[in-house]
Amino acid sequence: CTDDLNLAPQYEVTSASLYKDFANYKSVLAKIYGGYALTGLKTDGAPDLSGFDEGKSNYIRAYWTLQELSTDEAVIAWSDVFPIHNMNWNSGTEAVRMMYDRIFYQVALTNEFIRNTTDARLAENGITGANLEEARNYRAEARFLRAMTYWHALDLYGNVPFVTETDPIGFFNPPQISRAELFAWVESELLAVEAELVPARQNEYPRADKAAAWMVLAKLYLNAEVYTGQARYTDAITYSKKVIDAGYTLAPEYPELFMADNDRYARTTGGVPQEIILPVAFDGRRTTSWGGTTFLIHASLGPEHNAAAFGMNGGWGGLRATPEVIDLFNTSDERAIYHTEGHTKEIEAISNFANGYPLNKYTNITSTGAPGSDPGLNFPDTDFPLFRLADAYLMYAEAVLRGGTGGDRATALGYVNMLRNRAFNGAGSISDAQLTLNFILNERARELHWEGHRRTDLIRYGLFTSSNYLWAWKGGVPAGRGVADYRRLYPIPASDLAANPNLKQNTGY
């Protein structure tokens, strides 16, 4: 009679049975990809992570918070996030912990799938033939996504715990890996998985292919000097070139890259050029959370906006840019999409949404002017572009200027002018003399602002913490001030230092 205690879920599956049915594999893979867009099993209320506001813990929102709000590109009116722009965060700052927890959630989720899809496990579970081939693709993509996430970890936190599929799920304390060692691991993992990924532009939307791996490699190499002390510009040229040569094309109209139907530019079908190499997909009815582009669009709208014109039901009155970034734009630049009415350019108080111009390039309106699919206009259809061809052009140019070999200035100038010509409707070309490292940095802000690159760029240029470049409220004072160099890394959150005695805090914190 004690067998009555052997109860198991009716509508959930356990890992023992799930991997015997190949139909489930794609749903697990969807969870891993969805890990960047979603926060749980529904919009909110069934979260992956707890201990903080669910919407704020969204991967893209948390990543964006650390990469953008710490820079000249963005300020936010909400005081709980002030420490990021004020650069006085510490190991207890919520935003620091949310990204960290999200990264290691994604790592654990991916490890679980990789562990269950080894050739041995697939054979055990009777996965054969075409299914086996597909399962191997899934596994390669999972490995790529894990490597990309570890790249985020090494870029933001440097020296982090290291867990792979060989560690069990349970109660143990992972060892810490140094930033340089993690760089080497991410590099080798990407190089290993490159061969197994689907060729560039051959995978279905919005899955990763070889070009996605090349993008991460190019970024690793471009920043290698920061990450390891060893410059790798030649490798950066090699891998950005691979991306450029893979058949991607710039979208004709810059604003359309950030609209409700921007998935068109991430697909090979549909008759428009593919510029987006890897997006995080959102959908107003089916892929919803309070992070991602929901946050980016809502938070950059306020009382003065006609929210309906952005396909939204209203604004949260949060995000703006500092005047230093606004000053980078020429008003005839198509990329200068910011709102001035009812706003001052200068930022007297960060908490006042009317101080500073909101950048409004993300919208929930399609290229034909229709609102997105959510009847409540809460959740946009707009995808977040993780990697775009434009970034590969700018990386190529920068690596050439920084002395990498295998590329040349003329090609670099050509790439940069392609972006300029799109932005200025055929005009806007610069001369070879104007092509400087500083120009590239500013051009990256104009082209790639609010796409999550700025902090890394400023660190690579040595401007993130230094007093050589100041922006409003940098370091917590209105005119800006330099801060200590240790802030080029975020601290390991106090919560994990308490939980895992193997960890040592980053220097300075």
Add this chain to the structure above:
Amino acid sequence: QQRTVTGVVTGSDGAPLIGVTVALKGTTTATATDANGQFSLPVSGSGGTLVLSYIGYVTQEVSVGNQSNVNVTLATDAKALEEIVVVGYGTQRREDVTGSVATVTEENFNRGQVTTPDQLITGRVAGVQITSNGGAPGSGSTIRIRGGSSLGASNDPLIVIDGVPVDNGTISGSPNPLSLINPNDIESFNILKDASATAIYGSRASNGVIIITTKKGLADAPFKVNFNTIASIYRLTDQVDVLSADEFREAVLREKGPSQEALLGDARTNWQDQIFRDAFGIDNNLVFSGSVKSLPYRVSLGYLDQQGTLKTGHLKRSSAAINLTPSFLDDHLRVNLNVRGTLSKSRFADEGAIGSAVAFDPTQPVYSDDSRFGGYYEWANANGPLLLSPRNPLSMLEQRRDQGEVFRSIGSMQLDYRFHFLPDLRANLNVGYDLSRSEGGVVVAPTLASGFSTAGSRSQYEQERDSRLMDFYFNYAKEITALKSRVDATVGYSYQYFKTYSPSFATFNEAGTVELTQAAPFPFEVENALIGFFGRVNYTFNDRYVLTANIRRDGSSRFSPDTRWGTFPALAFAWRINQESFLRNATAITDLKLRLGYGLTGQQDFGQSYPYLARYTFSENTAMYPFGNQYYNTLRPAEYDRNIKWEETKQYNVGLDFGLFNDKFTGTIDYYRKETKDLLGTIIPAAGSNLSNRLFTNVGSLESEGVEVTLNFNPINLENVNWNFSVNGTYTDVTITRLTNVDETNSVGSPQGGISGGTGNTVQVHTVGYTPFAFYVYKQVYNEEGKPVEGVYADLNNDGIINQNDLYRYKAPMSPVYLGFSNDLTVKNWNLNFVLRANLGNYVYNNVFSNNGTYQNINRTDFLTNMSRNVLETNFTGLSAEQPRLLSDYYIQNASFLRMDNITLSYNFGKIARDRVNLRLSGTVQNAFVITKYEGLDPEVGGGIDNNLYPRARVFSLGANLDF
């Protein structure tokens, strides 16, 4: 010369009584009646006096004289219920009880409009703290016995109704699961507090056990009808202190000047007046009882209709219960059949309106001519309502219809068979069920601001909860006169199964034409089961020494086969000191008993059913991810610990019961100590080691100790005047002794207690060495006038910066001391009864002050928000960083209080209407007054964070009780 006296002992109904103790006074000679009620006892030639005693009957002395045959009829004892203590799987005589068990019977229940059973005993029992969850109709209470023993698992006691441990989980559509039991059907509460008493319930016993016995029909009783009716008015006594329209206007002009003036309206609206009302309630109960031949029965019908003081809220509850207690086979087989059913229909008022009423601009009118919002005023622009502004509180109530209907039935059939060949041995089978079915839904009008963008909404839910029970035990009770011993032994088996099922439904717009969210792909369903084997021996020697040993072995489906089973032993000893020869002649001492107890109990009640399994769950349709043109429901692996196991509590108890001066003064003092290990709770696992940043597993240890004192006085007991009063007091101290799997002594611990203001802020923490839920705050700096200085906090670690390293632990919500005082005075036909209750040393975070207490509320360019009047005290601008201000210890306030819970005056008219009817009228005021220094609305805040609690009303009730 020896001779033998024989006889038959019967009850007042003429039926033989089995097992009556027949003793020869002044000697050790004694026997017990057999299955036919017969006894035979050797006596000396002069006969002497027989003492006949039996549980539930008045002990009788009979002089034998020269009779050889003595037949005795024992009268039932009106106070019998006090003498019998219902313990797990059986009853015990009060004098044989070794554990800490408190009994509250009907005569001591709280009076007046009692909607849920827990209100019957609030303030009556030391060590039991009952905090009502607010003033919503039927909202029930949080019950803590000895402060609970867990952090993350349930701290609710096990509630057993007529032998059926009931499902105490939340039922959709019902304000509170206990609200589905009609309090009028309850005869007694027996509260098992220490482990030696509770361990027979093994894995479910760590938080104490409340055994509820319902009323039954009496054998051969005449047909009786009782009708009881109470009508009540609920009136709020106070409001959250916010700025009036004039003060608000003045504050806007003074602080912000003309730039904000345009946002002001010209109405004078008290929004709290708009949403609250005087509410009316009526509670009728009709009971038929009697006996058809040898079939005693009791049938009760109840109907409660109660409005909420928050407009639109309403509870209607109909209940019926039938109890049959026939016996068969010459009383060898006794049957106790209970079936009760309750149907409750509720309309739930949107409690969010309370916060909105506090925050809404008082210069704005209630109504406007904007037809987009159904004629209610809203902050809006051409696109519709502003996303971040408060909503019109009255509209939130009147344009939202949230209704639920719950049917619950609890039934049990207990068969108790006394073996013909061995009347000392009984076999007892108890089968029971507890099921509930609920359904309901929410309709939001398209003109309600929150439903504006979707053209309203229409959602529905259904839930089924089932529990099945089967207990079987043998009981052997024997009086071994020759050895001056009494043995009572029980062995048994118990099985209980629980299931919860709820299908998922799509949400539509109000018209039902557009699907807003799809139904989840699967219904929700969880099951769990418990199996236990238990045994108990109660041995009494010479009426002086009582030893009880319990053991239970329990298995729970919540754990893996490797960790599933737990063994829970307990041992207790009682010494009835007053029976010792040296006290026999001390007539002043009527009772003196020392109790020592030790026991181990378990805990397996927590929100999850399969925490040890590697489970994957499909997402709902709002969290899919596309591949190609197809959307896939995502499949998420849940975090798990395959080694999760029982939480175990070791408990020691020392108690002293005494009665002095013919029980005019009785009392009980208990000291206890509890140590919980393998505490079930949520911790932060090392990042990357598990599938979430929180893991529910065994996380640490907790210790608590306490002293409980109950004193009962009966100073006047005359024919026309009877005065009883009772005082109880409890001291408790709970400390977390270990928290993670890592020995990290200076770790902050685990944040708790989310607050309003910003997002994700918490104001409490669990830390090793501190009380659970200690407040974790910045130390406010005050100026010379004693006013808090905005944005200035003490640099506690002296590092020159104020950051989270300067947070400190300051007080806790739990009251270390709580007291109850009850009084019952009868003068002729008048009776005055009241209960006073006090909590001392409990602290509350005033979230109403912190979230509404700055001029930041009038800073926005698109709308204004009202403020707590506290802003006039502090003059906080709100321009300082929000987070340290919200976590200032300025907002932690002493919430000690004294509350008059209940005061009732009644008059018994006696027999009226030609002696056919007995009538009693009563008037009650509940929540008559509260004395406190706390500055918020009500100091009694479960969890210690005061954030727009549904206010508790003062209730005036008139009742009539008629017996036919």
